[in-house]
Amino acid sequence: MTDELDTRLARLNSEAHVSPQVLDELARSTRDVAASTVRRRLVGGVTAALLVFGAGAVAAPAAADAVRDFLAQTGRPIGSGTEIIPDSEWIDLGAPDLREYVESIYPEYVVLAPGQTREGAIDVVVNMWAQRNGETQAVGLQRTVETLAFCGWTNEWISAREDDDPGRAQTAAEMMLLTTTWPAVIATDGGGIVEDQLSYANAALAGNRAGVSPGLTANGCSFYENTAPEGAGE
Numbered sequence: 001m002t003d004e005l006d007t008r009l010a011r012l013n014s015e016a017h018v019s020p021q022v023l024d025e026l027a028r029s030t031r032d033v034a035a036s037t038v039r040r041r042l043v044g045g046v047t048a049a050l051l052v053f054g055a056g057a058v059a060a061p062a063a064a065d066a067v068r069d070f071l072a073q074t075g076r077p078i079g080s081g082t083e084i085i086p087d088s089e090w091i092d093l094g095a096p097d098l099r100e101y102v103e104s105i106y107p108e109y110v111v112l113a114p115g116q117t118r119e120g121a122i123d124v125v126v127n128m129w130a131q132r133n134g135e136t137q138a139v140g141l142q143r144t145v146e147t148l149a150f151c152g153w154t155n156e157w158i159s160a161r162e163d164d165d166p167g168r169a170q171t172a173a174e175m176m177l178l179t180t181t182w183p184a185v186i187a188t189d190g191g192g193i194v195e196d197q198l199s200y201a202n203a204a205l206a207g208n209r210a211g212v213s214p215g216l217t218a219n220g221c222s223f224y225e226n227t228a229p230e231g232a233g234e
Contacts, residue, residue: 069104070095072091074089084137092135093129112148112152114152121148124224139184139188142184147220147224150219154172154204156172161207173204173205176201179197196215200215200218
């Protein structure tokens with residue numbers, strides 16, 4: 001991961017003009033990822049963190065010594081496979097305390113865009129995932145918040161460009177870049193996801209609207225907006 005960080009920072013220095021503050025944040029965030037024991041696994045495309053198993057397909061016994069603070073925590077052995085993140089527990093999406101659980105694992109490293117709030121992001125996560133019948137891994141819930149932030153900063157960049165505000169646009173582009181270092185997107189990238197996100201961010205840094213807009217579709221940003229309950233984020 002240290003080599004990856006050096007490569008990423010070298011690319012930033014050569015390809016884009018990024019403020020020292022954001023470079024510091026990139027380094028810190030990437031070191032956090034390196035400290036994690038989560039390994040990269042393929043989950044796939046924009047729905048990388050949306051893997052759900054129906055209740056009838058998860059009959060494996062729960063671990064007897066599992067520590068559970070929430071009903072949402074199944075205590076079920078994580079298992080293995082190409083779409084399984086080894087260190088991310090299974091969560092019951094129908095549990096009555098799903099919101100409380102999401103609050104407890106909310107990724108505080110995420111920097112939300114203007115107009116977005118922590119409570120609003122939690123609303124989106126709960127409203128979206130509670131509609132699914134079954135279980136998913138905790139990393140999927142965290143990835144939802146990361147993607148929501150990416151969408152927010154992408155829309156902020158577009159808005160700033162329309163308002164002819166280069167300062168706002170630069171900040172938004174730098175924050176889009178920062179989202180590519182966050183743990184859940186890295187953990188669920190089996191190849192190409194982070195690379196695509198970097199391309200959208202670098203297009204923003206270069207002022208290339210045509211290179212940025214596809215990121216909204218690829219990340220399902222309109223879906224996230226439609227999932228938010230009325231008044232979320234206000």
